Amino acid sequence: MLLLTNARVVDYATGTDSKRNILIGDGKIVSVSKGLRAMPSLSENSIDCSGLIAIPGIFDMHVHARDPGQTHKEDLLSCAESAAAGGVTGFLCMPNTTPVIDSEETVKYILKKAKSAPVKIYTSCAITKGQNGTELCDFETLKKAGAVAVTDDGKPVKNARLMGEALIKAGDEGITLISHCEDMDIASGGVINAGMVSITLGIDGIHRTSENIITAREIELARDLYQKVHIAHVSTKEAVENIRTAKARNINVTCETAPHYFSLTEEKLLQRDADYRMNPPLRLQKDIDVIIEALKDNTIDCIITDHAPHTAEEKADFMTAPNGVIGLETSLAVTLTYLYHTGKLEILDIVRLMCVNPRRILGIDGGKLKAGEVADITLFDPDEEWVVEPEKFKSKARNSCFKNMKLKGRVKYTLVDGEIIYKDKNK
Numbered sequence: 001m002l003l004l005t006n007a008r009v010v011d012y013a014t015g016t017d018s019k020r021n022i023l024i025g026d027g028k029i030v031s032v033s034k035g036l037r038a039m040p041s042l043s044e045n046s047i048d049c050s051g052l053i054a055i056p057g058i059f060d061m062h063v064h065a066r067d068p069g070q071t072h073k074e075d076l077l078s079c080a081e082s083a084a085a086g087g088v089t090g091f092l093c094m095p096n097t098t099p100v101i102d103s104e105e106t107v108k109y110i111l112k113k114a115k116s117a118p119v120k121i122y123t124s125c126a127i128t129k130g131q132n133g134t135e136l137c138d139f140e141t142l143k144k145a146g147a148v149a150v151t152d153d154g155k156p157v158k159n160a161r162l163m164g165e166a167l168i169k170a171g172d173e174g175i176t177l178i179s180h181c182e183d184m185d186i187a188s189g190g191v192i193n194a195g196m197v198s199i200t201l202g203i204d205g206i207h208r209t210s211e212n213i214i215t216a217r218e219i220e221l222a223r224d225l226y227q228k229v230h231i232a233h234v235s236t237k238e239a240v241e242n243i244r245t246a247k248a249r250n251i252n253v254t255c256e257t258a259p260h261y262f263s264l265t266e267e268k269l270l271q272r273d274a275d276y277r278m279n280p281p282l283r284l285q286k287d288i289d290v291i292i293e294a295l296k297d298n299t300i301d302c303i304i305t306d307h308a309p310h311t312a313e314e315k316a317d318f319m320t321a322p323n324g325v326i327g328l329e330t331s332l333a334v335t336l337t338y339l340y341h342t343g344k345l346e347i348l349d350i351v352r353l354m355c356v357n358p359r360r361i362l363g364i365d366g367g368k369l370k371a372g373e374v375a376d377i378t379l380f381d382p383d384e385e386w387v388v389e390p391e392k393f394k395s396k397a398r399n400s401c402f403k404n405m406k407l408k409g410r411v412k413y414t415l416v417d418g419e420i421i422y423k424d425k426n427k
Helices: 076-085 104-114 139-145 160-173 196-201 209-225 237-248 266-271 285-296 331-340 347-362
Strands: 002-011 016-025 028-033 046-048 053-056 058-063 088-093 120-125 149-151 176-179 229-231 253-257 377-387 406-416 419-423
Touching: 002 347, 002 377, 053 347, 058 076, 058 331, 058 347, 076 088, 076 104, 076 406, 076 419, 088 377, 088 406, 104 120, 104 139, 139 160, 160 176, 160 209, 196 266, 209 229, 209 237, 209 253, 237 253, 237 285, 253 285, 253 347, 285 347, 331 347, 331 377, 331 406
Parallel strands: 002 046, 002 053, 058 088, 088 120, 120 149, 149 176, 176 229, 229 253
Antiparallel strands: 002 016, 016 028, 053 377, 377 406, 406 419
C-alpha cells in the first residue's frame, strides 16, 4: 500500500479540485478521501504531497520513439524514461521507423519490447504500406496484433480517394485514423514558415495553405463518408477555424496541438538554429492566439509533444537538418508556464487536454483519479521554477526548442500501476 497525503487532487471525470489523500494498493486507487489518515503500517509507505498537484497520468498520443531502426536517436526504453521524467505515464508511437510499422511482426516487436518499459507504450501502424501512399495496410490484422491507431505521420496520404477508403476501413475496424495534413506540392522543399522570417533569411518557406488545404480535405471526407478523423499537430489559425466549424456541424473530427505552437513564433528561426525547426513550422502570434482560444473552447482536443529526437550532428546545419524537436520532459512545464500561470487555462482544463481526451480518442482506459481506477498518477509542483538543460534529459536527444528557458512547474513524482517510476532529485 502507498498513501499520498495532502495533495491537491484534480480529476476531470469527477470534477474534483481539492486537497485529498490517495490510498493505492495492488496497482489501483483504493480511495480518494479528505478524511484518510496515515496508519502505522503505512508509515514508511506514505508521501507528504503538500504543495503538489496530483493529476491522472499524462498520455501523449504523438511520439516518435525511433525504434526500430533509428535507435541511435532514441529507443523505446530511453523514450519511456524521458516520458516518466515529464510525468507522462503512457504514449503512442508513430510508425515512421526503419522499417515502417506496417506489419504484424513490427507491431509485435514494439509491444514485446514495451513490456520492459516503465511507462505504458502503445503503437500506431501506417495507413499505407511503407508509407508510400499507394496501397492500404491490413488494418484488421494490425489491430489484432495490438495497434490502436493508423497514420502515415511524417507524410500525408496524397490520394484523396485512397484516404477516403482508409477512413472507411478504419471506421469498420474501430481504429483511430490520424492525419498528417500537409500538401507536399505546396510545401515544395520549404524549411520554415513562409513569411517575413523566411524572406529575411532568404530561404524557401512552407506556406500555411499546405496545412490548411489538407485539413479541409480530411474534414470534407469525414463529413461525406460519415467517418471520424483525428488531425495531427494543428498549427494555423485557418486550420483551427475549419475544425471549429466542422465540430459545430457535428462532423466527427478531433485534433491536437503541441506546446511549441502555443508558445513560440517563427522569430525564433532568426537565430538560424535548427532546434527551432519542426513540421509544421513555428507560425505567427495570430496563430498562437487562435490556438490558445481553441484549447479553451474544446475545439482542440489534446496537447501532445510530437517528440522527434535527432542527433546533434544531424541538427548542426540549419538548412539540411531534419525537422523535429523533443518535448516529453517539458510538455507539462511549458503548458503550465504559458497557459496556467497566465490565467488562460485551469488545471482541470490541462487534465482534459493531456490526460483524458488522448485516451478517449484512442479508446484507451485510464485518465481518472477515483477508487477502482489504475494508479497512473502525475504529481507536480506548479510553482517551482527551473531552467531547461537538455544535457540533463533522460532522452538520448538534445534538440529541444525550449533549451535554456526558465519554466514554472516541475514534475516531482510519476507513478504507473501504483509504482514510483520517477522521482525528481532536485531540491
